[in-house]
Amino acid sequence: MENRYAVILAAGQGTRMKSKLYKVLHPVCGKPMVQHVVDQVTKLDLNTIVTIVGHGAEKVQSQLGSTCEYALQQEQLGTAHAVMQAAPQLEGKEGTTIVLCGDTPLITSETIEALLNHHAKTNAKATILTAKADDPTGYGRIVRNEDGHVYKIVEHKDANEDELAITEINTGTYCFDNAFLFEALKQVSNDNVQGEYYLPDVIEILKDNGEIISAYQTECFDETLGVNDRVALSRAEKIMKRRINEKHMRNGVSIIDPENTYISVEAQIGRDTVINPGTMIIGRTVIGEDCEIGPNSEIKDCHIGDSTAIRQSVAHDSKIGDNVKIGPFAHIRPESNILDDVKVGNFVEIKKSSMGKGSKASHLSYIGDAEVGADVNLGCGSITVNYDGKNKYLTKIEDGAFIGCNSNLIAPVTVGTGAYVAAGSTITEDVPGEALSIARARQVNKENYSSKLKMNNNS
Template sequence: MAKRYAVILAAGQGTRMKSKLYKVLHPVAGRPMLQHVIGQLNAIQPNEMVTIVGHGADDVAEYIDDNSRLVLQEEQLGTGHAVLQAEDLLKDKNGTTIVVCGDTPLITSETYRMLFDYHENVGAKATVLTARAPNPAGYGRVIRDERNEVERIVEEKDADDHERSVDEINTGTYCFDNKVLFDALQHVSNDNAQGEYYLPDVIEILQNRGETVGAYQTSDFEETLGINDRKALAHAETVMKRRINDTHMRNGVTLIDPDNTYIGPDVVMEPDVLIHPGCIITGKAVIQSDAEIGPHTEIHNCSVGQAALIRQSVAKDSYIGDRVQAGPYAHIRPETSVGSEAKVGNFVEVKKSSLGDKSKVPHLSYIGDADIGSRVNIGCGTITVNYDGNNKHVTAIEDDAFVGCNSNLIAPVTVGKGSYIAAGSTITDHVPEDSLSIARARQTNKEGYVSRIKNQKKD
C-alpha cells in the first residue's frame, strides 16, 4: 500500500466565532475540535501528519500530540498557501496526502479511510470529498461536466447564479498524489475576489494537464460540517452527542432520555449501566455494569463500581467502589476514594479523603483530608476541621468507630478502632481504641432567667 500523509489546516483566525479562544480550540463534546480531527486521522495511522497553524500557535501546540508536526503559517494567504507551508517536510515523498480542515470535528476515520481507498483505487491525482447540502450557501460548489466528472470547484464569492444553484459542495477535504500536489501549488495564482491562493485551484490545474480528478461523495452531510460560528458549534455538539450516545446504547447502556444526556468522547461504560436524564459524564470516566446514575448527576474523571447508585450529585477525579450509594446532593471532590458498599448521603461533601468499605456518612457533613476505615458511622453534622489557616491536616478514623452527630474533629487527630465520639463533641486529642470520648461543656440550667431579663427591659 502507498504511504499516506495528512495535512491539517488550522491557521485561520475564526473571526466569526467572536471569541478570544483560537477557533480550532473551541470544544465539541468537551474536546477541542482540532483534537477530534487528529484523533480520527490517528485511527487510520498515516505515515506522517503535519498541522499548519497561524493565530494562537502557542496555544494550539499544547493540544497537538507527538504524531503531528507543527508548521507556522506566518501570513494567512489562503488554503493553497497554507498547504504549501508543509512543502519542506513532504514534497519529495511518494504517496497520498489527505488535506483536512481543523474545524471539521465530525468527519470519522471511516470516511477518511474510504476517501483514501477511493482515490487510490481509481488512480486519481486528486480526489475531492463532496456532499449534498440542504442549504449550500457559503460553500464552494462542485461543478461537473456532461460525463458527471469534476470540471472545477468554484468558491461561492466567485460563482455565478447558475453555479450557486448547485447543491453538491466541496467539503474542504481532499486526497492528492503528494508530489503532484506540491508541484501544482507552484502554479496557483491569487487572481480572485479575495486575493488568496485557493487549494481548489489545484483541481483545475490538474485537469488542464489531463490528470484524473475524482470525487467521493459521502452520504452524511452533517459529518462534513465546518465550524465557523457559535450556531454551527452548537449544531456540531448536538451531532456529536447523538453519535456518542448511540454508540453506548448499541453497546448495552440504557439512556432513558438520550436527548438530555451528555457523555464525553472518552467515557467508558459497561453493559447494563442505567443513566437517567440530565446527567453530564465527562473526562476519562469509567462506569461498571449495573451502576445507576442520576438524574441530574455530574461525573468527571471518576471510576464508578458495579451496581453503584449515584443520584443528583457531583463527583470529580475520584474512585467510587462497588454498590456505593451517593446522594442525593452529595459532592465527591477530587482525590477521594469511596470503598465498596459505603454511603455518601445527602448534602455530604467529601474532599481528598478515603472512606472504607461499608462506612457511612449519611447526611449534612464535611469530610476533608480524612482517612476513614471500614464500617465507620459518621453522624449528621460532623466536620473534620482540616485547615488551620495555613496548612491542611489529616483526620484518621479507624475501623468500626462511631462518631456522634454535630461533632468537630480538629485535625491532626486520630479516632481509634471501635471508639465512640459523643454527639456534640469537639475532639482535639487522639482517642484511644475502644473508648468513649466526650468533649462538650456541662449543661447548666438557670431557672427563671428569661423572665428576669424581660422584666429588666420593661423597667
C-alpha cells in the same frame, strides 16, 4: 501499501467566533475541535501527520502534543499557502496526502479511509470529498463529466441556473498525489480580490494538465460541517451529542432523555446502566454496569464501579467503588477514593479523602484530607477540621469508629479502631481504640432563668 500523509489546517484565528480562544480549540462535547480531527486521523495507518498552526500555535501544540508534527504559517495567506508550509516534511515524497480542516470535528476515520481508498481506486491525482446538501446555498458545486470525474468546481456566486440546481457540494477535504500536490502549489496564484492562495486552484491546475480529478461522496452530510461561528459550534455539539448517546444506547446503556444528557466522547459506560435527565458525564469518566446516574448530576474524570447510584450530585477526579450510594446533593471533590458499599448522603462534601468499605456519612458533613476506615459511621454534622489558615492536616478514623452528630475533629488527629466520639464533641487529641471520647462542656441548667429574663425585659 503506499505511503499516506495528512495535513490538518489549524492556523486560522476564527474572527467570526468573536472569542479570545482560537477557533480550533473551541470544544465540542468537551474536546477541542482540532483534537477530534487528529484523533480520527490517528486511527488510520499514516506515515506522517502535519498540523499547520498559526494563531495560538503554542496552545494548539500543547493540546495535540506529540501526536503529530507541526508547521508554522506565520501569515494567513490562504489554504494553499497553509499546505505549502508542510513542504519541509512532505515535499518530494511519493504517496497520498489528505488535507483536512481543523474546524470539522464531526469527520470520522471511516469516511477518511473511504476517501483514501476511492482515490487509490480511481488512479486520480486529486480526489474531493463531496456531500449532498439539502440546501447547497453558499457551497461550491461539483460538476462531473460523463465519466463521473470532476469537470470543475463552481462557486455559488459564479454558477449558472443549471449549476445552481446541483446539490453535490465541495466539503473542503481533499486527497492528492503528494508529489503532484507540491508541484502544483508552486503554480497557485494570488490574483484575486483577497490576494490569497487557494487550495481549490490546485484542482484546476491538475485538471488543466490532463490529470484525473475524482470525487467521493459521503453519505453523511453532517460529517462535513465546518465550524466558523457559535451557531455552527452549537449545531456540531448537538450532532456529536446525538452520535455519542446513540452509541451508548446501542451498547446497552439506558439514556432516559437523550436530548438532555451530555456525555463526553471519551467516556465509557457499562451495560444496563441508567443515565437520567440533566446529567453531564465529562472527560475520561468510566462507569461500570448496573449503575444509576442522575438526574441532574455532574461526573467528571471519575472511575465508578458497578451497581452504584449517584443522584443530584457532583463528582470530580475521584474513584468510586461498587454498590455505593451518593446523594442527593453530595459533592465528591478531586482525589477522593470511595470504596465499596459506602453511603454518602445529602449535603455531604468529601475532598481528597478515602472512605473505607461500608462506611457512612449520611448527611450534612464535611470530610476533607481524611482517611476513613471500614464500617465507620459519621453522624450528622461531622466535620474534619483540616485547615488552620496556612496548612492542611490529616484526620484518621480507623475501622468501626462511631462519630456522633455535630462533632469536630481538629486535625491532625486519629480516632482509633472501634472508638466512640460523643455527639457535640470537639476532638483535639487522639482517641484510643475502643474508647469513648467526650469533649464538651458539662450541661448547666439555670432554674427559673426564663421567667426572670421576661420580668427584666418588662420593667
